[in-house]
Amino acid sequence: xxxxxxxxxxxxxxxxxxxDNDIYVDNLSxxxxxTKKSISxxxxxxxxxxxxxTKARIVILKKNDVDLRKGASIxxxxxxxxxxxxxxxxxQSHKSTLIHENASIFTNAKLGVNLYVGAFAVIGSKxxxxxxxxxxxxxxxxxxxxxxxxxxxHPNVTIESNVEIGNCCEILAGARIGTSGFGxxxxxxxxxxxxPQVGKVIIGNNVDIxxxxxxxxxxxxxxxxxxxxxxxxxxQIGHNCEIGxxxxxxxxxxxxxxxxxxxxxxxxxxxxIKGHITIADDTIISGGxxxxxxVENPGKRFTNVFPYNLEHKDWLRISKNLKKMGKKND
Amino acid sequence: xxxxxxxxxxxxxxxxxxxDNDIYVDNLSxxxxxTKKSISxxxxxxxxxxxxxTKARIVILKKNDVDLRKGASIxxxxxxxxxxxxxxxxxQSHKSTLIHENASIFTNAKLGVNLYVGAFAVIGSKxxxxxxxxxxxxxxxxxxxxxxxxxxxHPNVTIESNVEIGNCCEILAGARIGTSGFGxxxxxxxxxxxxPQVGKVIIGNNVDIxxxxxxxxxxxxxxxxxxxxxxxxxxQIGHNCEIGxxxxxxxxxxxxxxxxxxxxxxxxxxxxIKGHITIADDTIISGGxxxxxxVENPGKRFTNVFPYNLEHKDWLRISKNLKKMGKKND
Amino acid sequence: xxxxxxxxxxxxxxxxxxxDNDIYVDNLSxxxxxTKKSISxxxxxxxxxxxxxTKARIVILKKNDVDLRKGASIxxxxxxxxxxxxxxxxxQSHKSTLIHENASIFTNAKLGVNLYVGAFAVIGSKxxxxxxxxxxxxxxxxxxxxxxxxxxxHPNVTIESNVEIGNCCEILAGARIGTSGFGxxxxxxxxxxxxPQVGKVIIGNNVDIxxxxxxxxxxxxxxxxxxxxxxxxxxQIGHNCEIGxxxxxxxxxxxxxxxxxxxxxxxxxxxxIKGHITIADDTIISGGxxxxxxVENPGKRFTNVFPYNLEHKDWLRISKNLKKMGKKND
Numbered sequence: 002x003x004x005x006x007x008x009x010x011x012x013x014x015x016x017x018x019x020x021d022n023d024i025y026v027d028n029l030s031x032x033x034x035x036t037k038k039s040i041s042x043x044x045x046x047x048x049x050x051x052x053x054x055t056k057a058r059i060v061i062l063k064k065n066d067v068d069l070r071k072g073a074s075i076x077x078x079x080x081x082x083x084x085x086x087x088x089x090x091x092x093q094s095h096k097s098t099l100i101h102e103n104a105s106i107f108t109n110a111k112l113g114v115n116l117y118v119g120a121f122a123v124i125g126s127k128x129x130x131x132x133x134x135x136x137x138x139x140x141x142x143x144x145x146x147x148x149x150x151x152x153x154x155h156p157n158v159t160i161e162s163n164v165e166i167g168n169c170c171e172i173l174a175g176a177r178i179g180t181s182g183f184g185x186x187x188x189x190x191x192x193x194x195x196x197p198q199v200g201k202v203i204i205g206n207n208v209d210i211x212x213x214x215x216x217x218x219x220x221x222x223x224x225x226x227x228x229x230x231x232x233x234x235x236x237q238i239g240h241n242c243e244i245g246x247x248x249x250x251x252x253x254x255x256x257x258x259x260x261x262x263x264x265x266x267x268x269x270x271x272x273x274i275k276g277h278i279t280i281a282d283d284t285i286i287s288g289g290x291x292x293x294x295x296v297e298n299p300g301k302r303f304t305n306v307f308p309y310n311l312e313h314k315d316w317l318r319i320s321k322n323l324k325k326m327g328k329k330n331d
Numbered sequence: 332x333x334x335x336x337x338x339x340x341x342x343x344x345x346x347x348x349x350x351d352n353d354i355y356v357d358n359l360s361x362x363x364x365x366t367k368k369s370i371s372x373x374x375x376x377x378x379x380x381x382x383x384x385t386k387a388r389i390v391i392l393k394k395n396d397v398d399l400r401k402g403a404s405i406x407x408x409x410x411x412x413x414x415x416x417x418x419x420x421x422x423q424s425h426k427s428t429l430i431h432e433n434a435s436i437f438t439n440a441k442l443g444v445n446l447y448v449g450a451f452a453v454i455g456s457k458x459x460x461x462x463x464x465x466x467x468x469x470x471x472x473x474x475x476x477x478x479x480x481x482x483x484x485h486p487n488v489t490i491e492s493n494v495e496i497g498n499c500c501e502i503l504a505g506a507r508i509g510t511s512g513f514g515x516x517x518x519x520x521x522x523x524x525x526x527p528q529v530g531k532v533i534i535g536n537n538v539d540i541x542x543x544x545x546x547x548x549x550x551x552x553x554x555x556x557x558x559x560x561x562x563x564x565x566x567q568i569g570h571n572c573e574i575g576x577x578x579x580x581x582x583x584x585x586x587x588x589x590x591x592x593x594x595x596x597x598x599x600x601x602x603x604i605k606g607h608i609t610i611a612d613d614t615i616i617s618g619g620x621x622x623x624x625x626v627e628n629p630g631k632r633f634t635n636v637f638p639y640n641l642e643h644k645d646w647l648r649i650s651k652n653l654k655k656m657g658k659k660n661d
Numbered sequence: 662x663x664x665x666x667x668x669x670x671x672x673x674x675x676x677x678x679x680x681d682n683d684i685y686v687d688n689l690s691x692x693x694x695x696t697k698k699s700i701s702x703x704x705x706x707x708x709x710x711x712x713x714x715t716k717a718r719i720v721i722l723k724k725n726d727v728d729l730r731k732g733a734s735i736x737x738x739x740x741x742x743x744x745x746x747x748x749x750x751x752x753q754s755h756k757s758t759l760i761h762e763n764a765s766i767f768t769n770a771k772l773g774v775n776l777y778v779g780a781f782a783v784i785g786s787k788x789x790x791x792x793x794x795x796x797x798x799x800x801x802x803x804x805x806x807x808x809x810x811x812x813x814x815h816p817n818v819t820i821e822s823n824v825e826i827g828n829c830c831e832i833l834a835g836a837r838i839g840t841s842g843f844g845x846x847x848x849x850x851x852x853x854x855x856x857p858q859v860g861k862v863i864i865g866n867n868v869d870i871x872x873x874x875x876x877x878x879x880x881x882x883x884x885x886x887x888x889x890x891x892x893x894x895x896x897q898i899g900h901n902c903e904i905g906x907x908x909x910x911x912x913x914x915x916x917x918x919x920x921x922x923x924x925x926x927x928x929x930x931x932x933x934i935k936g937h938i939t940i941a942d943d944t945i946i947s948g949g950x951x952x953x954x955x956v957e958n959p960g961k962r963f964t965n966v967f968p969y970n971l972e973h974k975d976w977l978r979i980s981k982n983l984k985k986m987g988k989k990n991d
Contacts, residue, residue, distance in 0.1 A: 029857045031881030081856075085846050088857035103765055105433055105450035105468070120765035121451045121781045121799070123468040123486070138765070138783040138801045139451070139817075141468045141486040141504075155840070156783070156801040157469075157819045159487045159504035159542075171855075174801075174819035174837040175873065177504040180485070180542040183563040183581065186415050191577050191595055192537065192559045195501075196411075197359045197418035207852065212819075212840040212875040213505065213895075215542040215564040215582075221361030229852045233843040234875040235543075235897045235915070237565045237582040237600075247851050251843065252875075252897040253915040253933070255565070255583040255601050257618070265851060270897075271915050271933045273583070273601045273619045273636070287643065288917070289933045289951045291619045291636040302643040305636075306933070306951040306965075307650055313947065313962040315654075320967055322657035324975075327982035435763055435780035435798070451781045453798040453816070469781070471798045471816040471834075487799075489817045489834035489872075507834040510815070510872040513893040513911065516745055521907050521925060522867065522889045525831075526741075527689045527748035543835070545872040545894040545912075551691030565873075567895045567912040567930075585895070585913040585931050587948070603913070603931045603949045603966070617973065621949045621966040632973040635966075637980055645984075652987035 005038065006090070008059055008073055015086060017061070017077035024073045026058050029084065029091055042084040043070070101138070113150060131168065143179065149206065161218065167206035173234070175213040178202050182217040182224075182240025182258060196220055198240060205229070211236060211252065220258075227264075239276060251288065263299065335368065336420065338389055338403055345416060347391070347407035354403045356388050359414065359421055372414040373400070431468075443480060461498065473509065479536065491548065497536035503564070505543040508532050512547040512554075512570025512588060526550055528570060535559070541566060541582065550588075557594070569606060581618065593629065665698065666750065668719055668733055675746060677721070677737035684733045686718050689744065689751055702744040703730070761798075773810060791828065803839065809866065821878065827866035833894070835873040838862050842877040842884075842900025842918060856880055858900060865889070871896060871912065880918075887924075899936060911948065923959065 005027025012019035030039040032048055035057035042061040043052045052060065052069055059073045061080045077083040098115050100106070106124040113131045118124070119138030128142050131150030136142065140154050143162035152170040154160070160172075161179030172178065184196035200219020204226045210216070211234035218224060219241045229247040232238070236250055239258030244250070248266040256262065257276030266280060269288030274280070280296045287304035296303070311319075335357025342349035356370040362378055365371050365387035372391040373382045382390065382399055389403045391410045407413040428445050430436070436454040443461045448454070449468030458472050461480030466472065470484050473492035482500040484490070490502075491509030502508065514526035530549020534556045540546070541564035548554060549571045559577040562568070566580055569588030574580070578596040586592065587606030596610060599618030604610070610626045617634035626633070641649075665687030672679035686700040692708055695701050695717035702721040703712045712720065712729055719733045721740045737743040760766070761780040770788040778784070779798030788802050791810030796802065800814050803822035808814070812830040820826070821839030832838065844856035860879020864886045870876070871894035878884060879901045889907040892898070896910055899918030904910070908926040916922065917936030926940060929948030934940070940956045947964035956963070971979075 029859050031860070034860070034881065034883075082846055082854070085854050085856045088855055091857075101765070103433075103763075105431070119801075120783045121469065123450045139469050139487070139781065139799050141449075143486075155819070155821075156803075157487060157799070157817060157835075157837075159485070161485075161504065171841070173840045174821065175487075175505060175543065175835060175875075177487075177542040177564075180503045180564065181501070183541065183561070185539075185561055185579065186412055193561050193577060193579060194412070194415050195418055195539070196415045197421075199359050200361070200364070209845075209855070211843065212837040212877075213543050213565075213835065213873050215505075217542075217564070221364070223364075231843070231845055231853050233897075234837075234840065234877070235565060235873075235895060237563075239582065247853060249845065249853060251917070252899065253583070253913070257581070257600050270917050271601075271931075275618065285643075288935065290641075292640055293636065293638060294640050296640060303640050304643040304646045305641045306953065307653075308647060308953060309650070309654065310952055310954050310956060310963050311654075311950075311965045313945075313964040316964045317968060318657045319653055320969070323653075323967075323979055323983075324969065324971075327978045433763075435761070451799065453780045469799050469817070471779075473816075487817060489815070491815075491834065505817075505835060505873065507817075507872040507894075510833045510894065511831070513871065513891070515869075515891055515909065516742055523891050523907060523909060524742070524745050525748055525869070526745045527751075529689050530691070530694070543873050543895075545835075547872075547894070551694070565895060567893075569912065583913070587911070587930050601931075605948065615973075620971070622970055623948075623966065623968060624970050626970060633970050634973040634976045635971045637983075638977060639980070639984065641984075648987045649983055653983075 008075065011040065011059070011087070011090075012075045014090060015061070015075065015077055015083045017075045017083060019073070019075050020067070021073040024059055029087055030057065032057060032060070040075075040087065042080040044080045104136075107144075119156060125162065137174070146179075155212075164202045164204070164218070166204045167208065167228070169206055170204060170208045170210070172210045173212040173214075176210050177213075177215045178204070178210070179218045180215055182220050184220050184240065184258075200224065200241065202226070205246075208232075214238075217258070233270070245282065338405065341370065341389070341417070341420075342405045344420060345391070345405065345407055345413045347405045347413060349403070349405050350397070351403040354389055357421075359417055360387065362387060362390070370405075370417065372410040374410045434466075437474075449486060455492065467504070476509075485542075494532045494534070494548070496534045497538065497558070499536055500534060500538045500540070502540045503542040503544075506540050507543075507545045508534070508540070509548045510545055512550050514550050514570065514588075530554065530571065532556070535576075538562075544568075547588070563600070575612065668735065671700065671719070671747070671750075672735045674750060675721070675735065675737055675743045677735045677743060679733070679735050680727070681733040684719055689747055690717065692717060692720070700735075700747065702740040704740045764796075767804075779816060785822065797834070806839075815872075824862045824864070824878070826864045827868065827888070829866055830864060830868045830870070832870045833872040833874075836870050837873075837875045838864070838870070839878045840875055842880050844880050844900065844918075860884065860901065862886070865906075868892075874898075877918070893930070905942065 008019045008024035009022040026040040032051035032055040039057040040059040041057040100118045101120040104118045104122045107126045110128040117135045123141045125144040135153040137156030140158040147165045149168035155174040164179040182198040185193035201223045205228035214236045216238045217240040225243045227246045231249040233252035237255040241259040243261040245264035250268040251270035253271040256274045262280045263282035273291045281299040283300040285302040289306040338349045338354035339352045360369040362381035362385040369387040370389040371387040430448045431450040434448045434452045437456045440458040447465045453471045455474040465483040467486030470488040477495045479498035485504040494509040512528040515523035532554045535558035544566045546568045547570040555573040557576040561579040563582035567585040571589040573591040575594035580598040581600035583601040586604045592610045593612035611629040613630040615632040619636040668679045668684040669682040690699040692711035692715040699717040700719040701717035760778045764778045764782045766784040767786045773792035777795040783801045785804040795813040797816030800818040807825045809828035815834040824839040842858040845853035861883045865888035874896045876898045877900040885903040887906045891909040893912035897915040901919040903921045905924035910928040911930035913931040916934045922940045923942035941959040943960040945962040949966040
């Protein structure tokens with residue numbers, strides 16, 4: 002695998018035009034954080050000073066801006082999007098291929114080629130791992146897990162048994178996939194009896210899962226995360242949930258068990274979604290907002306956090322009045 | 332340990348009646364996810380098609396439904412509860428007994444019999460572990476920790492030093508027990524001085540703790556989790572908290588330090604409970620609800636999240652009006 | 662390193678007065694949890710019985726209280742603050758110095774003296790670690806990470822590559838620092854394209870970071886946590902955030918990307934702060950409160966959680982009325 006790329010190769014990859022050929026770069030960076038082997042981008046006049054002083058060897062920019070730049074450039078229509086597209090190119094090229102001698106891999110695991118398995122990673126019995134997969138140090142992959150090709154599991158992740166993960170997924174450090182769902186039946190004596198959690202978690206392709214996020218396995222049926230779903234850090238997804246294609250969920254959100262969320266939804270940070278409900282496609286839920294009922298019509302937006310900052314003294318007045326609201330003798 | 336069980340043994344265990352003897356099964360599953368060695372259950376007419384097409388060797392069902400079934404059945408009063416009861420039976424039988432050669436165990440640790448200790452697990456100095464305990468791969472058990480018999484610690488868990496865990500507990504992946512409490516005193520210069528956190532966490536019997544949940548050790552006294560408490564994923568429990576018997580806490584809830592919660596409470600997901608307060612027995616706190624004062628009378632229910640979904644445009648109108656609420660010149 | 666200290670050394674360290682010299686203690690404890698080698702403190706008459714019955718060899722107390730005590734005492738103005746100050750003294754003395762034979766350390770790592778590196782810890786390429794640093798078992802330190810002297814990394818932590826951590830920091834179990842920020846651009850087809858996250862996380866001196874907390878690396882610029890910041894458990898800090906000196910953030914709070922928080926702010930548990938805003942110095946945000954706009958003037962307090970407990974039936978009445986609020990035909 003190459004360590005970097007030349008300007009003409011990159012221009013061709015992006016469908017852009019290179020001002021200079023044979024300029025070699027090996028890392029992506031901001032204009033200000035660049036080194037002599039960086040490629041960066043310029044999109045916004047507020048970074049003009051950074052453009053003029055950058056060490057970056059190549060800058061991706063718009064045709065209009067090419068005169069601002071002294072060094073090599075690649076000209077494209079949307080420099081930011083172009084830069085984003087380079088991410089995969091560079092990431093793939095930088096991944097090392099190594100199965101660390103201290104990894105613990107069950108002998109019956111089926112492993113693809115070009116793998117990285119970090120130190121003290123554990124791969125259980127009957128696991129299947131596709132080509133070009135990265136499994137970080139100290140991660141634990143349970144028995145019978147399937148991981149598709151080109152997926153990245155960061156360090157200290159737990160994938161419990163029987164979970165299925167598609168291609169091109171990225172699972173950040175400390176995520177827990179396939180943990181036992183929170184299901185208990187109350188016995189007459191008042192104590193709680195655990196309900197067997199024997200379902201799976203099925204994750205599609207191109208799914209991203211954030212750091213320390215938890216996704217429970219289904220009780221009897223499966224928890225399903227469809228293709229293209231993006232989940233941020235510290236999100237909780239309960240057992241038997243289903244998350245539709247390309248839905249995006251920001252950090253600290255919680256989705257209680259057995260809830261089905263449609264495609265292309267946008268769920269803000271710290272949003273709370275009740276269990277056993279259905280949310281239509283294209284729903285937008287603002288950060289911090291609670292959803293307690295089905296959302297039947299697609300494309301609606303829901304909010305219940307204040308659109309202004311509430312000073313403590315004002316809230317004391319408002320909340321005092323709220324307490325009396327609707328009282329008969331009021 | 333057996334890999335599975337026969338129909339008559341299971342019927343006897345459940346206090347039910349078996350239609351066929353000597354039918355062997357080795358796993359619990361849903362009707363639709365079953366294999367030829369599965370036992371499943373039928374409880375609800377909406378799964379009738381699944382019942383008719385299931386591969387399950389044995390189905391647990393009610394007397395009224397026995398005619399729907401072609402194969403072996405076990406007849407009980409409450410198929411769901413019966414299925415739940417099988418969980419322990421099957422789980423215990425499937426646990427392997429092994430101390431992985433790559434685990435790091437302090438020589439003075441006192442270990443019971445029938446243990447599983449996974450690869451790269453760490454067991455510190457003067458640790459005591461009861462019989463039949465499972466410690467997952469890459470988990471770290473600090474010095475002087477006590478773990479009762481029949482408890483399960485999943486992978487990638489941290490139990491800090493001096494924590495005590497009872498019998499039959501289950502701690503899911505990534506939980507952190509006994510981490511340093513968040514206690515700082517402000518110095519005149521404005522910076523924060525750490526207060527020593529030298530208390531313990533004491534966990535009773537039959538306690539479940541969710542994935543990536545955190546429970547801080549006491550500052551001077553102990554954090555106490557009583558028997559039968561069930562805690563879901565991503566819950567934070569501050570230092571010196573005390574949680575009463577059989578209280579259940581759903582995902583993403585946070586309980587600030589020094590708060591005492593009674594027995595048999597039900598705390599919804601993402602509920603937020605202030606520090607230094609007391610909550611009476613049998614209190615119900617709805618998901619997302621904040622509790623900022625003592626709850627003195629048992630058995631009450633508290634809620635402050637909307638019982639309907641609030642559309643963005645309606646909330647803009649409401650919140651605009653709320654801002655003016657109670658103003659004198661209004 | 663010594664295991665403990667004598668009374669005259671401790672009195673001198675605290676600027677206090679010892680009633681007896683040559684009394685040796687080796688641990689900090691509460692009055693009730695003490696052993697014959699403990700030092701404890703007495704500050705509050707409600708613990709008078711504990712004072713009379715304590716096993717502690719030395720008690721730190723005020724001049725007025727010295728007659729209550731039969732054994733050795735150290736007299737100071739503020740016993741609680743004095744006790745807090747002993748924390749560092751004792752902690753430093755108890756840290757063992759050991760590089761575990763099963764740690765995996767890249768040969769080009771630059772390691773200081775007096776280190777502890779636990780079992781199955783991983784230290785990547787070109788890492789620099791200062792003197793007296795503690796790295797817990799199963800923690801993973803990525804390539805090019807810098808850790809200053811006297812810092813403590815608890816077990817099962819992930820520090821992703823290129824992160825910089827100052828001196829005297831403490832990072833609790835399961836924290837994830839430098840994880841990839843949540844940045845995606847939507848493509849015409851509806852799927853999300855990952856934006857390269859090539860910035861760093863830069864952490865100053867005397868910073869505390871809680872268990873299972875996540876701090877994302879910057880997209881292009883850096884995420885910056887300034888000196889003296891204290892962050893509790895299960896907090897999410899998005900990419901490109903900047904947290905000012907001595908700001909304190911309680912558990913379960915979430916700060917979305919690119920937000921800048923001033924110095925000396927106090928942010929309550931489960932507070933939610935929107936992305937791309939600026940919060941002035943000395944701001945106080947109550948627990949559970951959402952902040953969605955810039956806070957321009959320093960020293961203000963914001964709240965939007967109820968200052969009383971709302972019973973379910975009262976909330977049903979209030980929320981029903983709220984729904985109609987401001988409607989024209991109302």
